Amino acid sequence: MTSVFSLFAELRDRIAAREAATVVMGLGYVGLPLALTVSETGFPVTGFDLNAERVAAINAGDQVISYFAPDRIRRAVAERGFSATVDAAALAAADIVLICVPTPLSQTREPDLTYVTRAAETLAAHLRPGQLVVLESTVWPGATATVLRPILERGGLRAGEDFFLAFSPEREDPGNARFSTRSIPKIVGADDHRSRELVEAFYGQIVSETVPVSSLATAEAVKLVENTFRTVNIALVNEMKLALEAMGVDVWEVVRAAATKPFGYMPFYPGPGIGGDCIPVSPVYLSWRARDVGATMPIVDLARANNDAAPDLVAGRVAAEIARDGGAVKDARILILGIAYKKNVEDTRESPALAALQRLEKMGARCDYHDPYFPVMPVTRDHPDLAGRRSVALAPAAIAGYDAVVVMTDHDNVDYAAVAGAARLVLDSRNAFESRGIGDFAGRRVKI
Ligand SMILES: NC(=O)c1ccc[n+]([C@@H]2O[C@H](COP(=O)([O-])OP(=O)(O)OC[C@H]3O[C@@H](n4cnc5c(N)ncnc54)[C@H](O)[C@@H]3O)[C@@H](O)[C@H]2O)c1
Structure with missing residues (x-):
């Protein structure tokens, strides 16, 4: 049997020569840019999805x-032999496997590691001595060692001895x-020094800076x-x-001014709630794990509750502003601008815009949406019944109706001037107009 030192030295040399065959499991928002x-950088790469x-x-x-350069993938495929496959056999040929599968919340809003365990089972069937396995998905501290590792070791190979785990x-x-x-520094952690050295050597070739930490759990905790x-x-x-508005003070102006302090302050901007699969999910993983070890995180839990309630607050505010104009939310016609969870991306996961839209419809409003990234509303986990609706065009007559x-989401490729010039009532949860220097409104504009 080959000694752990030979396995280590062989992979270290292959990494140094940029010859280590790399397979990325999961080619989503994270895995695909990473694979590319x-x-x-010059490594032979295969994507598995x-x-x-x-x-x-x-x-x-x-x-x-x-947001990729239009020919980025084409060039990777044509010029560097990059390819994707659904065939798990590719895993056996890998020197390095990077796991980038989703880690969402379950129906009961607890950590759901099913994608990780399934990926681990697939990989375990092809695992061979000398491979480096790196989990990249966001998980709770302890998950790589207690969930991923035992599955990978089922076939008898041991992490840190027969294969490397980071x-x-x-x-x-x-x-x-x-x-x-x-250009983003990369945290790398492992429970044994050889795995840590290998993952550091690998990412040292790829990113501008690596930040080694002492254990798997430390690296997991950094992300959370x-x-x-x-x-x-x-x-x-x-x-x-909300508090500053009641005092007659504009929070955006305050944050912009506060951000000029060169130390001790970092600006965060208000909005209609949080979305994506990271910011709403990570605190749940952290707080869940804290409970598991007998700790509590009341500040985190309160922040989560506030963020979860934000879309409802927006819907309530919309209803109040319509009422101020003498209307009623029931049967009101409302146009939602932007359904992505944040600007300039085509991603609606956990989007507060969809939650607010659905809440307004429950209140009796008739909602349309405009989003250049979504000509058609996609199927989403939390709002499947909205799927298939179409983005409406921003024609002045339509806007005025x-x-x-x-x-809700301030994409840059939206004609805000057209909206300002035609809308009867603009409710802006992102300060989208002022930040673009648009100050003339045909109707009433309220920052909400
Ligand atoms: N999207 C982000 O901005 C972001 C940022 C930082 C970290 N993360 C974390 O990265 C991880 C991946 O997120 P993402 O946004 O890339 O997810 P994603 O949903 O965009 O992509 C995941 C991909 O994995 C594939 N997949 C699922 N199970 C698989 C399996 N067993 N084998 C192979 N492929 C499989 C899916 O088909 C999909 O293409 C998550 O843990 C997430 O929390 C995401």
Whole structure:
């Protein structure tokens, strides 16, 4: 049997030569940019995904993710031999396997690691000595060691002895033009020094900076702390918004001015709630795990509750503003601007816009939406019945026909001037107009 040192030395050399064959499991918002970045560094890369349609689109060189350069995938396929597959046999040929599968919440809003365990079972069937396995999906501290590791070890191979196991959280910010996979420092953690050295050597070739930490659980915790920090601060600034508004003060102006302080302050901006599969989910993972070990996180739990309630607050505010104009939310015609969970992405996971839209309809309103990223409303887990609706065009006559136009997501490719010039009532939860220098409104505009 080959010694752990030979296995380690062999992989270390293959990494140094950029010859280590890498398979990325899960080609979503995280896995696909990661796979392409690894490929662009010169490593041979294969993507493995269960979604045959996505695999075919990638192999055809389609753009797949809207903020990618149009030919990024085509060039990876044509010039560097990058390919995607639904065949798990590719895993056996890998030197390095990066797992980037979803880690959502269950129906009862608890951590759901089923995708991770399924991916682990698939990988376990192909695992061979000397491979480095890196979990990238967001999980609770302890999950890699107690959930992933035992599944991988079922066949008799031991982590740290026969194969190497690390955790390296994703910090991808979809649509962010300032930071890319390569320029964001990468946390790497493992429970044994060889796994840590290998994952550090690998990512050291790929990203501008690696940040090694002492254990799998530490690396897992880093990700949850980062996201929970955002969750709490977003809840805080939304609370500030309501209080300052009651004092006649504009929270956006306050935050902009406060952000000039060069130390000790970081700006967070108000909005209609939080979305995506990270910021709403991570605090649940953290707080759930805390309960598991007998700790409590009341600040985190309160922030979560505030954020969860935010779309309902928006809906209530819309109803109140329509009433102020002498109307009623029942049978009101409302145009929702933006259904993605944040600007400039085609992602509606946990989107507060959909929650607010559905709440307004429960109150009797008739809602349409406009979103350049979604000509057709996709099927979503929480709002499946909205699927199939179509984005309406922003023609002035159509805009003027609505009782209210509500900005939920401030995509840059929306004609805000057309909205300002025609809408009777604009309710802006993102400060979308002022931040673009639009100050003339045909009707009434309220920041909500
Ligand atoms: N999207 C983000 O902004 C972001 C940022 C940081 C971290 N994360 C974390 O990264 C992880 C992945 O998120 P994502 O946004 O890329 O998810 P995603 O839903 O966009 O993509 C996941 C992909 O995995 C595939 N998949 C599911 N099970 C599989 C399996 N057993 N084998 C192979 N492929 C499988 C799916 O078909 C899908 O294409 C999650 O843990 C998430 O919390 C996401």
